Amino acid sequence: MTESLDALTSLVAGGGVVVLSGAGLSTESGIPDYRGPSGVARRHTPMTFQAFTRDPLARRRYWARSHLGWRLIARAAPNAGHRAVARLQDAGLVDAVITQNVDGLHSLAGSAPVIELHGRLDEVTCLDCGNLTSREELDRRLREANPDFVAHVAAVNPDGDVDLPDEQVAAFRPVDCGICGTGMLKPDVVFFGETVPPERVARCFALVEQARALLVLGSSLTVMSGRRFVIRAAKRGIPVAIVNQGPTRGDGHATVSVDAALGALLPALAERATGGVDADAATMVAPAGV
Numbered sequence: 001m002t003e004s005l006d007a008l009t010s011l012v013a014g015g016g017v018v019v020l021s022g023a024g025l026s027t028e029s030g031i032p033d034y035r036g037p038s039g040v041a042r043r044h045t046p047m048t049f050q051a052f053t054r055d056p057l058a059r060r061r062y063w064a065r066s067h068l069g070w071r072l073i074a075r076a077a078p079n080a081g082h083r084a085v086a087r088l089q090d091a092g093l094v095d096a097v098i099t100q101n102v103d104g105l106h107s108l109a110g111s112a113p114v115i116e117l118h119g120r121l122d123e124v125t126c127l128d129c130g131n132l133t134s135r136e137e138l139d140r141r142l143r144e145a146n147p148d149f150v151a152h153v154a155a156v157n158p159d160g161d162v163d164l165p166d167e168q169v170a171a172f173r174p175v176d177c178g179i180c181g182t183g184m185l186k187p188d189v190v191f192f193g194e195t196v197p198p199e200r201v202a203r204c205f206a207l208v209e210q211a212r213a214l215l216v217l218g219s220s221l222t223v224m225s226g227r228r229f230v231i232r233a234a235k236r237g238i239p240v241a242i243v244n245q246g247p248t249r250g251d252g253h254a255t256v257s258v259d260a261a262l263g264a265l266l267p268a269l270a271e272r273a274t275g276g277v278d279a280d281a282a283t284m285v286a287p288a289g290v
């Protein structure tokens, strides 16, 4: 562990790093990682773009569940891992962050630039007129259309990831676009069965190809959407470092692989790589009562 942290530190301290982050970075902010160690309890198959756009019942079910789940996302805050990445970026060692996460927590932690590969849950797009609106605004409209829904369902099951009984889904009233009046609304995230906009992918490839090193944080690299950047880096001879809890599908391409909790390791890495004191790292090593 110390040895791999040393290797990781010298790679990052050299600068020119591009970060590729996944769900494992946000679990410590209370957002479940369906593919990582805490994902064994996964109960739902993901919504596909095809089902969402073609099946009114699937869409109603999605918005009913999402109306509950949004409360979890909206109150999530960046954790020590996000803050450490922002600090490495501030110090000029990380050039850009590419994230597979849709929670917006990198930006909230102060990272810039951040490319949100799969979009953001806090934005909503109209599939007819193309207007983007805020999820906050949609949440207000959904509350108005479903005044007692959250309180009623939360009383049944407080964990936020609920199997909604059919009668509760049937009682939920989704809303249409508030701008064109009739358009179908969709969170501005890339669903399964949907492709990432090509210009966004091209921008990520360009960043990876110019990088001195690619640092993967909290992704098992299960889907090609993220793994392709690791493959491209490896092909170009750009070193790849991976920090994740558990094995990943990119381990064969990695120069350094560390199996660790990100919220503990990243502040230590930031402190060593920047040669300064990291508030989060300092907190963790301070003896009790000091």
Ligand SMILES: [Zn+2]
Binding pocket: 126, 127, 128, 129, 130, 131, 177, 178, 179, 180, 181, 182, 183, 184
């Ligand atoms: Zn519209």
